[in-house]
Amino acid sequence: MSTRPPKSVSLLANLPINILLYVTLIVPFILMIYLAFLAWNPAGGYEWWQAPIAGLNNFIRAFSDARFIAALGRTVLFTMAVVGVEFLLGLVLAYLLLGEFRGKRAALSVIIYPLMLPWVVVALIFYLFFQDYGPVNNLFLKGIIGEAATNIHWFLSPTTAFITLLIADIWQWTPFMFLILYSGLSAVSKRLIEAAQVLGASNRTIFWRIQLPLIRPLILVALVLRALEAFKVFDIAYVMTGGGPGTSTETLSLYIYRVAIEYHDISYAAALSLIILIILVAVIRVFIWYSFERR
Amino acid sequence: MMVEVKLEVENLTKRFGDLVAVNNVSFEVRESEFFSLLGPSGCGKTTTLRCIAGLEMPDEGKIIIKGRDVTTLPPQQRGISLVFQEFAVFPHMTVYENLAFGLRVRKFSRDEIRKKVLAIAESLHLTDQLEVKAGRLGLSEQQRIALGRSIAVEPEILLLDEPLTLVDAKIKESMRRELRRLQKELNITILYVTHDQLEAMMMSDRIAVMNAGRLLQVGAPMEIYENPQNVFVARFIGSPTINILCAKLERENGMLKLIINDVKLDVSGKFSKEVGEKYVGRSVLLGIRPEDLLILKEKESKYDVKCKVDMIELLGNRMEVHMRLGKELVRALTLIRFDIREGDEIFLRLYPEKIYIFDKETEERIV
Amino acid sequence: MSIVTKALKYICVGIFLLWILVPVAWMVCLAFKSYPEWRVAYFFPKDPTLSNFIILFEPKRIIGMMGATAIVDPVTLPLINSLIVVGISTVIAVFIGFFTAYGASRYNSPGPFSLFFTLLTRMLPPATFVTPIMVYYSNLKLLDTHLGLILLYAAVTVTYGIWILKGFIDNIPREWEEAALLEGATHSQVIFRVTLPLIKSGLVVSGLFIFLLNWAELLFALVLTNVNAVTLPVHISKYVGAVGQLYGPQAALGIISSLVPLIVGYMIQKHLVTAFTFGMVR
Numbered sequence: 001m002s003t004r005p006p007k008s009v010s011l012l013a014n015l016p017i018n019i020l021l022y023v024t025l026i027v028p029f030i031l032m033i034y035l036a037f038l039a040w041n042p043a044g045g046y047e048w049w050q051a052p053i054a055g056l057n058n059f060i061r062a063f064s065d066a067r068f069i070a071a072l073g074r075t076v077l078f079t080m081a082v083v084g085v086e087f088l089l090g091l092v093l094a095y096l097l098l099g100e101f102r103g104k105r106a107a108l109s110v111i112i113y114p115l116m117l118p119w120v121v122v123a124l125i126f127y128l129f130f131q132d133y134g135p136v137n138n139l140f141l142k143g144i145i146g147e148a149a150t151n152i153h154w155f156l157s158p159t160t161a162f163i164t165l166l167i168a169d170i171w172q173w174t175p176f177m178f179l180i181l182y183s184g185l186s187a188v189s190k191r192l193i194e195a196a197q198v199l200g201a202s203n204r205t206i207f208w209r210i211q212l213p214l215i216r217p218l219i220l221v222a223l224v225l226r227a228l229e230a231f232k233v234f235d236i237a238y239v240m241t242g243g244g245p246g247t248s249t250e251t252l253s254l255y256i257y258r259v260a261i262e263y264h265d266i267s268y269a270a271a272l273s274l275i276i277l278i279i280l281v282a283v284i285r286v287f288i289w290y291s292f293e294r295r
Numbered sequence: 296m297m298v299e300v301k302l303e304v305e306n307l308t309k310r311f312g313d314l315v316a317v318n319n320v321s322f323e324v325r326e327s328e329f330f331s332l333l334g335p336s337g338c339g340k341t342t343t344l345r346c347i348a349g350l351e352m353p354d355e356g357k358i359i360i361k362g363r364d365v366t367t368l369p370p371q372q373r374g375i376s377l378v379f380q381e382f383a384v385f386p387h388m389t390v391y392e393n394l395a396f397g398l399r400v401r402k403f404s405r406d407e408i409r410k411k412v413l414a415i416a417e418s419l420h421l422t423d424q425l426e427v428k429a430g431r432l433g434l435s436e437q438q439r440i441a442l443g444r445s446i447a448v449e450p451e452i453l454l455l456d457e458p459l460t461l462v463d464a465k466i467k468e469s470m471r472r473e474l475r476r477l478q479k480e481l482n483i484t485i486l487y488v489t490h491d492q493l494e495a496m497m498m499s500d501r502i503a504v505m506n507a508g509r510l511l512q513v514g515a516p517m518e519i520y521e522n523p524q525n526v527f528v529a530r531f532i533g534s535p536t537i538n539i540l541c542a543k544l545e546r547e548n549g550m551l552k553l554i555i556n557d558v559k560l561d562v563s564g565k566f567s568k569e570v571g572e573k574y575v576g577r578s579v580l581l582g583i584r585p586e587d588l589l590i591l592k593e594k595e596s597k598y599d600v601k602c603k604v605d606m607i608e609l610l611g612n613r614m615e616v617h618m619r620l621g622k623e624l625v626r627a628l629t630l631i632r633f634d635i636r637e638g639d640e641i642f643l644r645l646y647p648e649k650i651y652i653f654d655k656e657t658e659e660r661i662v
Numbered sequence: 663m664s665i666v667t668k669a670l671k672y673i674c675v676g677i678f679l680l681w682i683l684v685p686v687a688w689m690v691c692l693a694f695k696s697y698p699e700w701r702v703a704y705f706f707p708k709d710p711t712l713s714n715f716i717i718l719f720e721p722k723r724i725i726g727m728m729g730a731t732a733i734v735d736p737v738t739l740p741l742i743n744s745l746i747v748v749g750i751s752t753v754i755a756v757f758i759g760f761f762t763a764y765g766a767s768r769y770n771s772p773g774p775f776s777l778f779f780t781l782l783t784r785m786l787p788p789a790t791f792v793t794p795i796m797v798y799y800s801n802l803k804l805l806d807t808h809l810g811l812i813l814l815y816a817a818v819t820v821t822y823g824i825w826i827l828k829g830f831i832d833n834i835p836r837e838w839e840e841a842a843l844l845e846g847a848t849h850s851q852v853i854f855r856v857t858l859p860l861i862k863s864g865l866v867v868s869g870l871f872i873f874l875l876n877w878a879e880l881l882f883a884l885v886l887t888n889v890n891a892v893t894l895p896v897h898i899s900k901y902v903g904a905v906g907q908l909y910g911p912q913a914a915l916g917i918i919s920s921l922v923p924l925i926v927g928y929m930i931q932k933h934l935v936t937a938f939t940f941g942m943v944r
Contacts, residue, residue: 008849013765016758017776017820024817025783025791032794048797096675109931110679116927117920118878120895124916127902128692128909129685135705171685194350195383195441197370199397199448209396213387232787235880239899253789253881260793261885273790280786 035270042264051267058271067247068272071255078162078251079230082169083223089170090177094185095207097178112179114172119235126168127240130154158248161241165249168236173226180222184215224287231280252276299326301452301484302347307356309342316342317353318508324452324486329478331487331495333531334505340488343505344456347486348377361451376450380457382441386430390421393429393440397448415443418477435466446477452484459494471498492532496520504528526658529582529651535615538588540581540623541655544574553581553652556621558600562647570661574654579661582651588627589644590616590635599642604635618643692913714914737915740897745922747808747893748876751815756869758816759823760861764853766824767831768839780821788818788881796885806888814882819872826871830864831857870930877923894919 039054062068093111097104114122130136132153154160188211196206212219234253237243243250243258250258256276260269302324309317317339324330332340345351347358349370358366358373365373376397385393394412403411416422419439424432429440438458445453459467475498478485489495495502496516503513504527512524523529529537542553542560551571553560566574591599602618602625616627616635620643627643635641652661687705693714695707718737766777795814796805804810834857842852858865880895887896901908901915 006849009765009769009853012761012850012853013769014762014776017762017780017824020754020758020813020817020820021776021779024813025795026779028794028798029791031798032791035794035797047801092674093678096671101671107675107679110682112931113924113927114682116874116923116930118880118895118923120878120880120898121916121919121923124898124902124912125685125689128689128913128916131909135684135688171681175682189383191379191381191383192385194370195377195379195385196396197350198348198375198377198454199444200371200400201396202371202400205400210385228785232789234787234789235878235895235899238880238884239902253787256787256789257792257881257885260796266793266797269793273793276790277786281782284785 032270032273035267036274037271038267040267042266048266054267058268059275061268062272062275067250068255070247071250071252072276074162074250075231075233075252078165078169078233079227081166082173082230083227085166085170086174086177086226087219087223089174090181093174093178094181097182098185098207111175113175115175115179117172119172120239122168122172123236123239126164126171126236130164130240155241156245158245161245161249164240165233165236168240169230169233173230177222177226180218181215184218185211188214220291300324301326301328301361302486303357303359304343304347305357305359307343307346307353307358309339309346309351309353315508317346320356320505320508320510322503322510322513324484325500327482327484328500329475329485329487329498331489331499331502332505333489333492333495333502335490335531338505339508340490340505341456344377344454344486344488348375348454349373350377374451375454376445376448376452377454377456378438378441378445378458380460382434382437382458382461384429384432384437384440384444386428388429389426390416390429390432390436390440391425394421394425394444394447396444401448411447415447418480419443434462435470438462438470442474442477446481446483450483452486455485455487457489459489459491467494474498493534496532504531506531522660523582523651524660526580526582526653529653529660533584533586535585535626535628537582537584537651538625539653540583540620540625541578542581543578544571544576546575551575553579555581555600555623558621560600560645560647561597562650562652566661574661578655580653580655580658582653583645583649585615585626585628587646587649588625589646590627590629591642591644594642596644598647599644602641602643604637604639604641607635607637689913689916692909693917695910714910715918717911718915718918734901734911735892735897737894737897737918740892740894741918743808743887743891744877744894747811747815747891748873750808751812751819751876752869752873754812754816755820755823755872756827756865757823759820759868760827760858760865761853762820763824763827763831764857767828768836777824780824783818784821792882792885795882799886805886806890808891810886811883811891811893814886815876815879818882819875822872822875823868826868827861827864830861834860867930870926873926874923874930877926 035048036058037053037055038048038051039057040048040051042048097107117125128134136154154164192210192214193206196210201209232253233251234257237249237251237254238257241249243254247255256269256272259265259272300323304323305321307317307320308315320339320343332343334340342351346353346356349365349368349372353366356366357364360374363374370377385396388396391412394415395408398408398411412425413422416425419442421436421439421443424436429437432440438461442458459470462470471494477483487495487498499516501513501515502519504511504519506527512519512528514522519528520532523532526539530539540555542555544562545552545554547559551562551566553562594601600620602620604616604618605624606617608615608617612630614629616629618625618627618641625643653659654661691705691707694710694712696709696711696713720736762776799805799810802810804813838860839852839856842856843849847855878895879893880899883891883893883896884899887893898915898919901912
């Protein structure tokens with residue numbers, strides 16, 4: 001399978017991708033490592049290569065930066081909550097849609113489309129949806145708790161603002177979990193299901209003891225993929241809540257963005273980025289090691 | 296002795312679009328019987344089996360198991376068990392868990408399950424592999440696991456869908472004997488689907504031959520072999536295949552004669568008066584098995600006809616001789632000691648008792 | 663399955679479908695409502711209007727309502743920019759992805775480092791490496807240019823091209839290529855005339871998928887563009903920030919921005935099954 005490739009193929013397979021990666025990404029990555037050790041004020045009129053080296057100052061500052069720690073913790077909480085809920089909902093939905101029934105194709109099309117919308121549009125949708133005079137307050141909640149509903153200002157209280165973010169993400173990404181679980185479950189050989197049936201198993205038993213265990217590796221992949229994406233959350237925080245009220249819904253990406261763009265503190269942003277990168281790479285390595293060790 | 300009927304299939308019909316896969320099939324399987332559904336690929340035997348199991352819903356007809364009409368019941372409630380051609384063992388479970396699956400579903404206690412599983416593992420020689428994940432094992436083990444877990448639930452009737460098709464040729468022989476032994480030992484009623492007539496003949500108490508969705512004949516192996524009801528059954532059973540020749544029935548000097556090409560054969564004794572009258576002057580099909588033909592160097596009786604040897608095939612300790620009777624090709628089996636060569640002219644004795652006569656149109660057996 | 667369970671099933675699915683449709687329905691209805699109706703409780707506009715849409719396209723209109731004014735740019739430039747940037751970067755990502763996937767599938771060529779690095783680009787939050795890119799582009803004068811954004815978009819999505827296409831290429835038997843080689847074709851001819859046409863549907867799937875991803879990209883565009891290369895997502899975010907109370911035009915913008923991805927998404931649905939069996943699910 002891996003014989004020596006001929007020159008032309010080798011060139012084609014290596015050159016473009018390497019040029020692209022090195023030029024666009026790898027050089028900046030290296031630059032970032034240097035930047036993190038600087039004390040640079042871009043507004044000061046001098047370029048970064050003229051800035052004094054500040055040693056580990058930026059990193060030490062990061063560890064006592066309450067806002068940074070809070071953003072990190074908040075993002076982790078967000079990720080876990082969102083992935084958990086999406087997995088459960090996706091599983092329930094996959095179970096419900098497994099058999100044949102009328103209108104299934106239409107239902108599938110509807111279920112999938114939130115995935116196609118850009119995050120900003122989703123943020124926009126829920127920004128409009130949760131407005132004070134929007135349907136959530138005026139129509140739905142009014143029916144449940146009466147007039148008190150109009151007093152809920154979704155974006156003005158830390159808890160409710162966070163909830164709107166959760167709901168937006170869950171709304172958009174549950175179909176993703178559903179798709180993966182549904183494909184996996186459908187792919188389980190029909191014979192195995194029939195074998196279980198003739199042995200007397202009910203549909204529920206088949207679901208829990210045959211289908212689910214067989215897609216365990218798939219579930220793991222789906223969870224990891226979704227978790228990595230959820231950790232990046234920026235768009236909905238930026239557009240819907242702006243990190244507010246105050247900084248109570250400021251996610252990690254949003255904070256780093258602010259540090260770099262609004263506070264112009266490039267080297268600190270670089271340091272923060274490096275810290276997160278190291279943590280993530282470590283986590284990923286541990287995970288890879290873990291999943292391969294189990295073989 | 297009153298024999299109990301385990302399974303009754305009545306007028307079973309199943310269509311897939313325009314195709315009638317199972318066409319008005321009826322038969323019954325008795326208690327402790329090894330019953331085979333035999334037929335070529337696509338004849339509807341697997342579909343019949345799946346209808347009995349509850350994996351397909353018949354369009355017409357009834358399935359009755361031990362007196363209960365189960366036609367509308369799902370597979371879980373029929374009291375059957377099925378061993379698939381592909382085995383379909385649960386790859387993520389150990390052998391033990393596979394064998395125990397049906398019992399766990401039926402809510403047996405852990406101790407009872409343990410006892411039963413160990414017993415079955417013992418008789419199927421799986422005891423050493425109980426803790427191994429079933430997905431890792433080879434075909435023959437998987438087949439035994441599939442068999443074991445089906446037996447464990449003690450079904451009223453055990454269904455098997457061509458279980459030996461995927462098994463190595465060398466192991467097939469021993470597995471067949473194992474299966475038969477197990478069946479007798481545990482007194483299980485078995486409905487066995489296969490396309491291999493040798494297999495069916497060897498293992499079954501009774502065989503049902505199917506073709507193109509129809510049930511052609513039911514009977515004990517010997518019965519079917521010696522008394523095929525139509526050309527298809529005659530051809531399907533027996534190896535090498537029966538010779539089928541075209542012949543015309545004539546009356547000559549008050550005697551009935553079969554005319555095959557230019558050869559005349561006196562068959563007066565075979566036909567009853569009415570049947571003889573009916574078929575005089577018409578063409579019929581004559582069937583005779585290769586093993587029932589006698590090869591002679593010279594004509595010795597009125598039943599001997601002249602043939603020319605076309606080709607000789609050596610099969611172990613026998614020879615299969617292909618020869619020409621007029622224009623027709625006939626095959627005969629004989630011991631190797633016979634000294635003949637290609638191109639020789641020899642005589643073939645057609646024992647009238649061994650001849651089958653079929654109607655040319657309906658292919659049904661007349662005599 | 664009993665009638666009760668079946669009914670329950672339909673109800674649950676129905677509730678979920680409603681939950682998917684309702685928020686969007688609200689936005690769609692808002693888009694057609696004129697100003698007085700923006701704060702009402704019911705869904706359908708009593709007096710539908712297209713004025714919200716028109717406002718979006720007007721050049722630098724000063725919108726004044728209820729005492730609040732705002733200057734907004736028309737949506738035409740961001741729309742065009744998005745089409746250009748995303749379109750070109752998608753093509754680049756798919757083709758470079760194809761070449762790399764070919765090498766990876768047949769010869770293990772690019773080596774684990776490059777492949778792992780491309781995976782990293784998806785795993786790490788964009789915010790964590792946008793800072794140095796901004797500095798880098800600033801020095802290279804690539805800020806606020808189409809080229810800068812195109813290169814970046816291609817670089818971060820090429821990994822999907824590689825992943826998806828490698829799966830497709832793996833499924834093409836090597837013998838077919840070897841047969842062509844034996845008949846005198848050069849390697850590049852084999853790649854372009856034999857393999858490429860065979861994985862057309864893979865190209866379509868990865869292309870559509872990468873397109874959707876890049877179309878939605880906000881962070882990089884936010885940081886790296888300003889006036890010239892502004893993309894649609896940036897425009898949307900500015901709209902919500904600058905004109906926080908103007909729900910009608912915002913909703914209209916939402917609808918316009920969804921049209922392209924929905925069309926693309928609809929096209930991908932047909933190929934979705936192949937996409938899932940060829941690599942993503944693996």
